[in-house]
């Protein structure tokens with residue numbers, strides 16, 4: 001007992017130790033402050049904190065890693081988190097906030113919060129505390145970043161998160177996407193191997209598109225039943241996809257129709273230039289990285305088809321062009337590679353997608369593309385009919401009758417005029433008399449040219465008796 005008592009330091013010794021420890025600490029802090037840069041000190045402090053928090057968390061928590069790509073396609077859970085998490089950012093008051101606007105007209109009104117990298121976002125689900133973090137890293141093999149979300153929660157909630165929370169996440173994202181205002185149009189950037197978005201602000205809707213009423217009704221009904229058709233497509237064992245082939249002369253509204261469909265469905269558009277795709281492997285990579293609830297648009301599909309390419313090669317050969325040009329046309333996407341996505345095995349990658357092909361020359365398309373069941377609906381976008389002309393007049397001049405209407409209607413029947421040509425004439429003046437007079441004159445000129453052409457052709461057919 002006496003020896004134990006002897007080992008306890010005296011009060012004065014404790015004070016002496018405390019004073020020298022405090023002095024050393026103050027001195028150490030001064031040295032650190034004076035000689036070690038603040039950023040480095042913060043970094044070390046963060047690492048120490050990370051180490052301890054990771055250690056303790058690891059013992060009682062579970063972390064789900066949600067990568068951006070999963071089994072060679074876009075990971076839809078990642079996409080859902082990307083859409084959903086900005087709604088949880090209002091609670092984030094410290095650290096970095098990513099803000100931006102993609103509206104040129106009113107940037108402040110459309111200000112949006114983005115998801116900051118390496119920042120903890122807190123969510124709560126049925127009393128469960130959840131921590132989300134977005135991580136990003138450059139990969140060795142690709143120039144673009146690799147992103148993934150970490151979702152951490154207590155171990156005991158693992159099953160509940162796997163079933164209930166991820167379902168809630170997917171549904172919330174779907175809801176948000178259903179109400180989104182800003183549609184995007186994507187083009188593929190070959191150098192970065194990714195789709196690049198731009199705001200899609202095309203104002204054409206089914207209301208402003210001048211088409212025959214029965215075509216409008218058929219199309220809207222088809223789109224509506226497609227969007228509600230998840231269970232139906234599953235029950236008949238088909239991918240939840242719809243294909244439209246829009247064909248007709250230039251200026252008859254094919255691109256406008258695509259805009260009307262996108263605005264009606266609130267789907268983003270992926271605009272693919274088929275002729276710039278290297279080969280089928282690249283096509284597969286490009287197409288699997290598109291999102292659900294979207295339109296894949298391939299314009300002028302006749303350019304990309306095998307038949308067309310062969311034709312172009314032959315034309316070049318005939319013209320005596322060098323072989324290296326021939327090679328350029330021979331390398332590219334094969335029709336079978338494309339069809340694999342339309343209705344082959346790859347068509348089941350993703351869901352709720354619309355594929356639209358447009359062409360000015362349906363007759364040039366490979367018959368394989370036109371076979372029944374390939375593209376679900378073939379839509380002819382044709383020259384103006386009296387109904388279409390009347391609709392354009394009502395839209396551009398806000399009138400439904402005019403003294404020049406009858407002669408114009410007669411001419412619209414006789415000559416082939418596109419809605420684009422009519423629209424251009426109607427836009428020439430806000431004064432209906434001037435605009436319609438201009439349109440009448442242009443139709444009369446067109447008719448005269450047509451008659452002249454027929455006459456010249458007719459003369460060409462007459463056999464010259466002297467040459468007999």
Ligand SMILES: Nc1ncnc2c1ncn2[C@@H]1O[C@H](COP(=O)(O)OP(=O)(O)OP(=O)(O)O)[C@@H](O)[C@H]1O
Nearest residue numbers: 209210211249250251252253254255256419420423
């Ligand atoms: N049916 C239509 N209803 C309303 N406007 C139309 C219609 N068709 C064409 N237009 C007008 O003509 C313009 C050109 O039309 P659009 O680009 O949609 O034709 P297109 O058939 O896609 O032509 P291309 O084959 O050359 O791409 C549009 O911006 C629009 O103003």
